[in-house]
Amino acid sequence: MSPDELRRFAYEAADWIAEYLSTLDERPVFPETRPGALRDALPARAPEQGEDMDTILRDFRERIVPGINHWNHPAFFGYFAISASGPGILGEMLAAALNVNAMVWRSSPAATELEDVTTAWLRDLLGLPEPFEGVINDTASSSTLYALAAAREVAYPEQRSRGLFGLPTGRVYASEQAHSSVEKAVLTLGFGREGYRAIPTDGAFRMDVGTLRRAMVEDAAAGVRPVAVVATLGTTSAAALDPVREIGAVAREHGAWLHVDAAYGGPVAILPEMRPRFVGWEEADSVVVNPHKWLFTPIDCSVLFCRRPEALARAFSIVPEYLSSVEQSEARSLMDYGVSLGRRFRSLKLWFVLRYFGREGIVARLREHMHLARELADAVEAEEGWELAAPQELGLVTFRFAPAGVGAEERDDLNRFVMDRVNASGTAFLTHTELDGRVALRLSIGNLRTEARHVERTWSLLKSEADAARAGIASALDEA
Amino acid sequence: MSPDELRRFAYEAADWIAEYLSTLDERPVFPETRPGALRDALPARAPEQGEDMDTILRDFRERIVPGINHWNHPAFFGYFAISASGPGILGEMLAAALNVNAMVWRSSPAATELEDVTTAWLRDLLGLPEPFEGVINDTASSSTLYALAAAREVAYPEQRSRGLFGLPTGRVYASEQAHSSVEKAVLTLGFGREGYRAIPTDGAFRMDVGTLRRAMVEDAAAGVRPVAVVATLGTTSAAALDPVREIGAVAREHGAWLHVDAAYGGPVAILPEMRPRFVGWEEADSVVVNPHKWLFTPIDCSVLFCRRPEALARAFSIVPEYLSSVEQSEARSLMDYGVSLGRRFRSLKLWFVLRYFGREGIVARLREHMHLARELADAVEAEEGWELAAPQELGLVTFRFAPAGVGAEERDDLNRFVMDRVNASGTAFLTHTELDGRVALRLSIGNLRTEARHVERTWSLLKSEADAARAGIASALDEA
Numbered sequence: 001m002s003p004d005e006l007r008r009f010a011y012e013a014a015d016w017i018a019e020y021l022s023t024l025d026e027r028p029v030f031p032e033t034r035p036g037a038l039r040d041a042l043p044a045r046a047p048e049q050g051e052d053m054d055t056i057l058r059d060f061r062e063r064i065v066p067g068i069n070h071w072n073h074p075a076f077f078g079y080f081a082i083s084a085s086g087p088g089i090l091g092e093m094l095a096a097a098l099n100v101n102a103m104v105w106r107s108s109p110a111a112t113e114l115e116d117v118t119t120a121w122l123r124d125l126l127g128l129p130e131p132f133e134g135v136i137n138d139t140a141s142s143s144t145l146y147a148l149a150a151a152r153e154v155a156y157p158e159q160r161s162r163g164l165f166g167l168p169t170g171r172v173y174a175s176e177q178a179h180s181s182v183e184k185a186v187l188t189l190g191f192g193r194e195g196y197r198a199i200p201t202d203g204a205f206r207m208d209v210g211t212l213r214r215a216m217v218e219d220a221a222a223g224v225r226p227v228a229v230v231a232t233l234g235t236t237s238a239a240a241l242d243p244v245r246e247i248g249a250v251a252r253e254h255g256a257w258l259h260v261d262a263a264y265g266g267p268v269a270i271l272p273e274m275r276p277r278f279v280g281w282e283e284a285d286s287v288v289v290n291p292h293k294w295l296f297t298p299i300d301c302s303v304l305f306c307r308r309p310e311a312l313a314r315a316f317s318i319v320p321e322y323l324s325s326v327e328q329s330e331a332r333s334l335m336d337y338g339v340s341l342g343r344r345f346r347s348l349k350l351w352f353v354l355r356y357f358g359r360e361g362i363v364a365r366l367r368e369h370m371h372l373a374r375e376l377a378d379a380v381e382a383e384e385g386w387e388l389a390a391p392q393e394l395g396l397v398t399f400r401f402a403p404a405g406v407g408a409e410e411r412d413d414l415n416r417f418v419m420d421r422v423n424a425s426g427t428a429f430l431t432h433t434e435l436d437g438r439v440a441l442r443l444s445i446g447n448l449r450t451e452a453r454h455v456e457r458t459w460s461l462l463k464s465e466a467d468a469a470r471a472g473i474a475s476a477l478d479e480a
Numbered sequence: 481m482s483p484d485e486l487r488r489f490a491y492e493a494a495d496w497i498a499e500y501l502s503t504l505d506e507r508p509v510f511p512e513t514r515p516g517a518l519r520d521a522l523p524a525r526a527p528e529q530g531e532d533m534d535t536i537l538r539d540f541r542e543r544i545v546p547g548i549n550h551w552n553h554p555a556f557f558g559y560f561a562i563s564a565s566g567p568g569i570l571g572e573m574l575a576a577a578l579n580v581n582a583m584v585w586r587s588s589p590a591a592t593e594l595e596d597v598t599t600a601w602l603r604d605l606l607g608l609p610e611p612f613e614g615v616i617n618d619t620a621s622s623s624t625l626y627a628l629a630a631a632r633e634v635a636y637p638e639q640r641s642r643g644l645f646g647l648p649t650g651r652v653y654a655s656e657q658a659h660s661s662v663e664k665a666v667l668t669l670g671f672g673r674e675g676y677r678a679i680p681t682d683g684a685f686r687m688d689v690g691t692l693r694r695a696m697v698e699d700a701a702a703g704v705r706p707v708a709v710v711a712t713l714g715t716t717s718a719a720a721l722d723p724v725r726e727i728g729a730v731a732r733e734h735g736a737w738l739h740v741d742a743a744y745g746g747p748v749a750i751l752p753e754m755r756p757r758f759v760g761w762e763e764a765d766s767v768v769v770n771p772h773k774w775l776f777t778p779i780d781c782s783v784l785f786c787r788r789p790e791a792l793a794r795a796f797s798i799v800p801e802y803l804s805s806v807e808q809s810e811a812r813s814l815m816d817y818g819v820s821l822g823r824r825f826r827s828l829k830l831w832f833v834l835r836y837f838g839r840e841g842i843v844a845r846l847r848e849h850m851h852l853a854r855e856l857a858d859a860v861e862a863e864e865g866w867e868l869a870a871p872q873e874l875g876l877v878t879f880r881f882a883p884a885g886v887g888a889e890e891r892d893d894l895n896r897f898v899m900d901r902v903n904a905s906g907t908a909f910l911t912h913t914e915l916d917g918r919v920a921l922r923l924s925i926g927n928l929r930t931e932a933r934h935v936e937r938t939w940s941l942l943k944s945e946a947d948a949a950r951a952g953i954a955s956a957l958d959e960a
Contacts, residue, residue: 001566001836003498010494013570017577018487035585035811038593046601050838053567056831060574064828067590071580079587079802084579086481087533090493092576094540096778096829097497099564100551105515107559110547113518121526138618139822149668163672164644180800181821187795188629188819190670192643236802292822298576300824315667320660321914322559322716322922331515339668341661342619342772344780348544349576351536356481358530434801442802 028426081446085296091349105331140263141181143304147286151228151257174230175207226256234265238390245280389440508906561926565776567836571829585811620743621661623784627766631708631737654710655687706736714745718870725760869920
């Protein structure tokens, strides 16, 4: 494809993107499709001869887009709602064209140093102190794996040569509400399920520090090595913020690494009024914050801040001759801090986003999201037959339809049914979770394009679907 | 940023990309910069107020681009030369705008199914049989880690619950020429350095199968569990192809998992005349092939094919309630096959690339790259004072300046010096390696824009720099 042709098609793609983003409101958030529909509609084999780009782009619009769950839709409230901002999209476009691989400084000086710069900017915005050094990974799952690998390096210096075989068992602690990626990391590192201990939470789904302390004392007495404690600032199910200062104190008593999973919640530390909720994270050994979650950056962009980057490098630095260079003593080699050798130029989009919005712009938008979430929570609390399933935190509302006289099992079914109806309507998209063993709906506000009307319309729809479902049950009972 | 503004800036970015790609030849491949130059030139903090996008894009052009090592330059011959083709860039642009996260089918039906489709297309192009299922990861380092985690799952069923503690030691085997990511994966999985055994190679830098067999027998007698054998098709230093069929036979004798690292070499299996070199890989348990290396796809796109996806899922599947969905029994959940939960829509660019080029287009370009490499190798062999450091394979030439009467140490310095001079000239970019303990230069041809003239010009420059260096040494000796 010649540069001129590429320009023409990129214009076409730009036109499509602009049209897409300005018509999101008219599209169903979740598509009308079923498993296998797209797969069955596409040829079983790659074409023999090349096809022209016009055809390919037409197929993109006509075949792919109708199968998209629109994460960029203002009424996408599932999982953690995110957004690809304009500057972020532009950053990805330019990064793809440059196609550099920031393994070491020599393989890409600008990408290496812009990662230094943008992660230092973010650290400063978040109020984390200088000893923290940032690297950008694909996801928080990887960031947490790398952090816990560094923790293992510290807890088991001898495993570097002989592995975990024959060594005393070790454990990582996190709350029952911690993200599944923590357990996945523990399994990947060879600790097994018994190497992970989930600590119960209090009534607000925050880790119970007294239980953590007792668990660690008990394990220490049994000869189990304390490897790491993971505190979460913004849990997936309830956006709860663990008491990180108290957790850190317990971790330090046992010489365990403190990792903070602030993948979702981290960005709100930029708000001065929220900073007190984060006190203690500045003493952590590592912290993960995902700009691709609540900082308007297209996926993927997960920043792992580490106060002991030398432990990360001990876990991961292997420099074969073909990757050695004269600059390796003068500049960071980003490949030294994780599994992935190849690294896209992810800092470019983050640089664009941080500059385009500025600190004030970010603060205003995060406040607005939290305000919308608070308003919905107030409405839920005021509505008969509905309840919050957890205290409202950050941009998340976790709630359920809980009409009087309906048993717990049936209530679960009702909530799933109502969610499915709302999702099938195309008006909004929500996901669910379980809290205290019971189904709860999650409505997460984190998209730049979300306005009060999107939340209000969704809340109205939830109520009317719930009423209809209840009426249906009542009439079914009457008939029976 | 309004959709209209985004369109305007995307046009501007498209104009820049077109101009960039059409003027690459005039740019120095490696920039005139030093460690810290960019970092020192940028502000220490993020801006307080948002900045306008015109300013940001100007800074991109004026500050970032001058620090770029141009991987898309036709005379970029370092590491493994790659290219971001036009369709690939368009794919990334659209994927960034959609910003979907393909964790499970429900979170993105189209992205999940297009990953099914494109990896099936690629499997078919490569001649791998149907039992292989593909997933797209960021890098081969991750793909290999995931494959070896599945191997560990099979070799140590008991570790799932209690970890590796107290279990007999285990080992992964690969050749001394295997990529550093294999050892990194072994360390990450908790096997330690002793869990990795590097097998010597033959004169052509292929794994010596006799030595492998003896090593595995010896280890088995000592009670070491055989976990996996990694065969490489296209090693980093010499592009050597390990005898994968013979290696597979040995692995099977010991019940070890066979993983094939064809991250670089894999795509040439699309060429019928090359297929015989791959015989045996179709019996592997897992194979990694990177379209972002030699298949014109922008980084990152690494396909892990696995014949036993259920073992991968045993290693990685954890389904918390907030990720459960009714479709999980009908469609693959891509999160089940690796560490990263979040997954970009990487199949979109791969779909664009495979369709735009078609099988014939891919074949023609790979043949041309191999032809250019063969021609350079012939020229090196014909040139007095120069030698191939390894048999020429695939798109790589590994060679050195080896004038008569120059000692080995001095020869190493000479080669490094010549490479640094060529790189400093901006005309071309090469990297080096070590083979048989001695420095060798690597010239890798894999960029769509590379023509014979780029290789010829680089070869001329290498010779003239070498002659000048030798003359300098001679005159220095005369003076002494």
